[in-house]
Amino acid sequence: MKTFNDRATKYPMPVQDPLVRSQNFEEVALGYDAETAVLEAKRCLHCKNRPCVKGCPVAVDIPAFLGKIAEGAFEEAYEVISRTSSLPAVCGRVCPQERQCEKECTRGIKGESVAIGRLERFAADHHFAHTQDKPKPPAPNGHRVAVVGSGPAGLACAGDLAKMGYEVTVFEALHTAGGVLVYGIPEFRLPKKIVAREIENLVSLGVRIETNSVVGRLYTVEELQEEGFEAIFLGTGAGLPRFMGIKGENAKGVFSANEYLTRANLMKAYEEDAETPIYRAKRVAVVGGGNVAMDAARTAKRLGADVCIVYRRGREELPARKEEVVHAEEEGITFRFLTNPVEVITDADENVVALRCVEMELGEPDGSGRRRPIPKENSEFELPVDCVIMALGTSPNPLIKQTTAGLETGLHGEIAADGEGRTSLPGVFAGGDAVTGSATVILAMGAGKNAARAIDEYIRGK
Amino acid sequence: MYRILTRKSLNPSVTMIEVEAPRIAMKARAGQFVILRADARGERIPLTIAGCDRARGAVTVIFQIVGGATLSLDRKQAGEEIADFVGPLGNPTDVAGVKKAIVVGGGVGCAIALPVARRLKELGADVRSVIGFRSRDFVILEEEFRAVSDTLDITTDDGSYGERGNVCAPLKRLLDGETFDAVYLVGPLVMMKYAALTAKPYGVKTVASMNPIMIDGTGMCGCCRIRVGGETKFACVDGPDFDAQLVDFDEAIMRSRTYLAFEAEARERHCNLYKKEVRG
Numbered sequence: 173m174k175t176f177n178d179r180a181t182k183y184p185m186p187v188q189d190p191l192v193r194s195q196n197f198e199e200v201a202l203g204y205d206a207e208t209a210v211l212e213a214k215r216c217l218h219c220k221n222r223p224c225v226k227g228c229p230v231a232v233d234i235p236a237f238l239g240k241i242a243e244g245a246f247e248e249a250y251e252v253i254s255r256t257s258s259l260p261a262v263c264g265r266v267c268p269q270e271r272q273c274e275k276e277c278t279r280g281i282k283g284e285s286v287a288i289g290r291l292e293r294f295a296a297d298h299h300f301a302h303t304q305d306k307p308k309p310p311a312p313n314g315h316r317v318a319v320v321g322s323g324p325a326g327l328a329c330a331g332d333l334a335k336m337g338y339e340v341t342v343f344e345a346l347h348t349a350g351g352v353l354v355y356g357i358p359e360f361r362l363p364k365k366i367v368a369r370e371i372e373n374l375v376s377l378g379v380r381i382e383t384n385s386v387v388g389r390l391y392t393v394e395e396l397q398e399e400g401f402e403a404i405f406l407g408t409g410a411g412l413p414r415f416m417g418i419k420g421e422n423a424k425g426v427f428s429a430n431e432y433l434t435r436a437n438l439m440k441a442y443e444e445d446a447e448t449p450i451y452r453a454k455r456v457a458v459v460g461g462g463n464v465a466m467d468a469a470r471t472a473k474r475l476g477a478d479v480c481i482v483y484r485r486g487r488e489e490l491p492a493r494k495e496e497v498v499h500a501e502e503e504g505i506t507f508r509f510l511t512n513p514v515e516v517i518t519d520a521d522e523n524v525v526a527l528r529c530v531e532m533e534l535g536e537p538d539g540s541g542r543r544r545p546i547p548k549e550n551s552e553f554e555l556p557v558d559c560v561i562m563a564l565g566t567s568p569n570p571l572i573k574q575t576t577a578g579l580e581t582g583l584h585g586e587i588a589a590d591g592e593g594r595t596s597l598p599g600v601f602a603g604g605d606a607v608t609g610s611a612t613v614i615l616a617m618g619a620g621k622n623a624a625r626a627i628d629e630y631i632r633g634k
Numbered sequence: 635m636y637r638i639l640t641r642k643s644l645n646p647s648v649t650m651i652e653v654e655a656p657r658i659a660m661k662a663r664a665g666q667f668v669i670l671r672a673d674a675r676g677e678r679i680p681l682t683i684a685g686c687d688r689a690r691g692a693v694t695v696i697f698q699i700v701g702g703a704t705l706s707l708d709r710k711q712a713g714e715e716i717a718d719f720v721g722p723l724g725n726p727t728d729v730a731g732v733k734k735a736i737v738v739g740g741g742v743g744c745a746i747a748l749p750v751a752r753r754l755k756e757l758g759a760d761v762r763s764v765i766g767f768r769s770r771d772f773v774i775l776e777e778e779f780r781a782v783s784d785t786l787d788i789t790t791d792d793g794s795y796g797e798r799g800n801v802c803a804p805l806k807r808l809l810d811g812e813t814f815d816a817v818y819l820v821g822p823l824v825m826m827k828y829a830a831l832t833a834k835p836y837g838v839k840t841v842a843s844m845n846p847i848m849i850d851g852t853g854m855c856g857c858c859r860i861r862v863g864g865e866t867k868f869a870c871v872d873g874p875d876f877d878a879q880l881v882d883f884d885e886a887i888m889r890s891r892t893y894l895a896f897e898a899e900a901r902e903r904h905c906n907l908y909k910k911e912v913r914g
Contacts, residue, residue: 345852347671347678347718355854384720386852390657412868413856422866422885424892428856434849439677447677447703448849449896522888569853570871 177214180283185290190502194473197359197442200499201265204287206246209294213241215279215286223276224288229618232256234273234288241291250299253292258331258617259324261300261366264293266357266463267614268493300369309378313337315631318401320387320572323351324613325407325604327374328620329627334377336628341401342374343385348438351409352605353613355438356430358467360474361496364437388571393579393600402634403599403627406587407620410605411569415562416459420516425451425524429460429468429563436471453477453559457527459513460563461485462610466496468561469505479505480555484512484532484545510534510545514552516560526554565610572606584609593623594630601627635715636670639692644774647699648742649708650684656691658683658721664749665727665843665875668695669851671718672710677703680848682746682820682874683722693721696745696774701897723851724874727841729753732815734760736808737783738801738829740821741767744775746843747820748782755782762814763787764804766825770795801825802832809836816841819878823890827883834879842878844869846886847893861885 186202187193193200204212216238224234233252240249253260269275269289277285315338319330322344330340348354350367375381387393387408396404413428415421432450435441439448456472458465461483469479481500483490486509490497501507510532517526531551534543568585580588580596586607593601603619605611639652658668667682685694699708710716727750729735735754739747744765754761763783767773769792780786787804788796797804801821808814809832817833819826820843833840846858846869853871860867861882867873 345720346850347720355850384718386720386723389722389852390661390720409854412853412871415856415859415866417866422859422861422889424888431849431855431857434855439849440675445675447675447701447706449893451892571853 177211182284182287183208183212194503199363200360203297204290204294209241212287213238213291217278219278224273227273227276229614230256246298249295258328259370260292261296263614264289264296265362270494306376307373310337316401318396318404321407321409322349323409325616325620328617329405329624330379331374332621332624334379341380343387344383345386347383349381355434358437358471388575393576402631405623406602406606407604408569408606410566410610413566414564418515420518423516423518423522423524425559426516427561429464429561432468432561451559455557456559457482457555457557458561461490463492465563466492466500468563470500473503480508482508482511489542524558524560526556527560528554592626636719637715638710638712641712645772650696652692652694653719654691655693655719659686659688659691659693662686662722663726664753666722666724668721670716672707672716674717678849679703680851684745685749698742727875732759734814736814736817737763738819739765740825743821748775748778750818752782760784762808764801766801802828805829805832814838823883823887830878840878841875842881844874
């Protein structure tokens with residue numbers, strides 16, 4: 173029996189037709205069927221040095237789960253992933269695999285890497301489609317931990333601690349748990365029922381989730397300690413959106429990507445009978461080149477606009493996942509590379525009518541190692557748009573810092589923590605975007621898991 | 635879910651409710667706000683806290699009916715529940731060291747001005763209140779203000795109650811007569827703009843309580859940005875109080891109109907629903 177598949181390219185994953193999907197909010201990528209999953213998993217060479225595992229921030233045992241899929245043992249594949257990843261259905265969809273596991277894959281040297289992300293998603297989706305079993309809470313160890321924020325960092329930390337027997341309470345500021353997974357990443361990329369299911373799993377493990385609870389206001393970190401939480405994990409996420417400081421930036425029709433996406437994703441403003449409004453623009457410019465920019469652009473497209481992404485560097489420098497860029501282009505979104513806004517132009521009523529931009533060229537490499545874009549002289553031009561969405565990253569939320577004496581923060585206000593999440597305060601840990609600034613779901617999850625280990629060590633050592 | 639303990643209509647477009655939220659009642663200070671949602675599909679509405687009854691675990695908010703979401707909220711009766719109620723958000727009003735102050739409230743903003751006046755009185759300050767309304771029918775909280783103010787001026791635009799005109803004339807009289815440590819402004823943006831201009835020549839500390847459009851209210855979405863002294867500030871984490879002499883009121887007025895058309899449409903939709911229900 174032939175067990176090895178020497179195809180050079182990934183099996184394509186079925187997706188919704190671009191013309192159809194650019195008008196709905198349903199998931200774009202449809203996932204492998206069982207037969208394709210087995211064939212794709214058989215492309216794994218099972219090399220000895222396992223480079224893919226080293227490329228994974230949470231070190232999922234990738235060859236082992238691929239082997240299980242290749243055998244048709246899908247549930248066992250899910251179990252392998254679950255040993256190290258708290259949110260497989262999420263990570264399979266949103267991880268930048270081409271820069272992590274798949275980048276290291278030996279198959280990628282002479283062709284395309286194994287589609288590890290798609291297979292992770294397959295295993296998780298298969299599990300949820302075929303089992304009703306809920307995880308059971310382990311025997312409690314009698315110790316209480318508070319987790320602040322229910323995004324990927326907080327959920328990963330809470331999940332790992334709950335599995336060790338800790339009594340975990342998650343405090344979430346918004347009315348729905350999930351953090352960026354619910355307010356930021358759109359439905360068409362990560363269906364909210366998948367996030368809800370992952371959270372239900374945590375609840376089955378005994379995790380308590382308190383929504384509408386803003387730590388820093390309703391409770392301070394100190395008050396949580398006084399209430400008997402022996403350790404606290406701060407996974408409060410990235411904070412306030414950055415703006416450019418250009419003229420016209422506060423005009424009607426200029427939004428941060430966070431605002432625009434929150435209206436659409438968390439508040440479901442795109443639905444007919446939603447109470448929350450969202451700006452119905454005809455021509456939108458999205459400024460930025462990350463995943464958030466792609467999400468905002470594709471959301472605007474689905475709301476009926478012509479969309480252009482304005483990015484100051486070149487195509488090669490786009491920080492977004494490659495798949496998102498491809499999907500955006502397929503959906504008819506145009507890109508203006510080496511272009512930077514200099515002014516938002518408004519009419520007498522302060523409505524946006526155009527975005528004045530300047531062309532850029534790439535100079536010497538900057539601190540990030542990427543070539544620094546510099547403006548070209550006399551290259552200004554106007555893009556006629558009625559809406560501008562700024563997706564330029566965020567600066568840390570000041571709330572916890574302002575209300576927690578002795579908590580050290582970095583240069584830009586990010587919470588200072590070591591690799592295991594230990595902050596300057598004993599018993600207080602932190603991880604995810606609150607520490608690193610805007611990064612990825614998987615890095616936040618990794619930080620949450622590391623902190624869970626450190627918290628366990630800390631409490632045992634008391 | 636959060637229970638509505640009491641509900642009272644203050645005038646045809648302004649309603650006061652007390653919501654059961656013991657922890658918020660314990661923690662809230664004058665000047666802070668909550669965000670609530672009437673129903674699971676509702677909009678997040680930011681409302682400044684008008685008062686707290688710690689013994690009963692009750693938080694009072696007063697709202698004006700402007701769009702679909704506030705109409706939904708207005709239909710909730712005492713004993714019913716609302717989906718979400720989160721707070722206290724924003725920074726408390728800074729009243730430290732203030733011995734003599736003027737509190738200016740306009741329209742439904744009086745609901746927010748009242749706890750500031752009350753707090754100042756508790757701290758032993760000399761409190762002069764000036765409250766302005768469109769006409770007699772819109773006057774709210776008169777007795778409550780009287781109880782915590784050393785003097786109270788009431789104005790109505792049409793002169794149907796109190797002094798005819800807006801709050802600026804009595805504010806100017808007070809400032810002409812005596813020296814004050816601070817002036818607190820809470821009300822419509824246009825009122826705050828002109829009250830700030832009135833106070834400007836006197837060099838007195840003047841504080842404006844801003845209530846821009848918000849979503850999360852915790853420093854994530856950036857919707858509530860306001861230009862203050864040329865810098866972009868976020869009302870939810872940097873405010874909601876700002877130096878009234880530095881706030882760009884014209885920009886704030888412009889930004890507050892972003893969703894006017896949507897609100898009008900939502901009102902229309904709701905009114906049609908009411909009509910259908912009445913017809914049965």
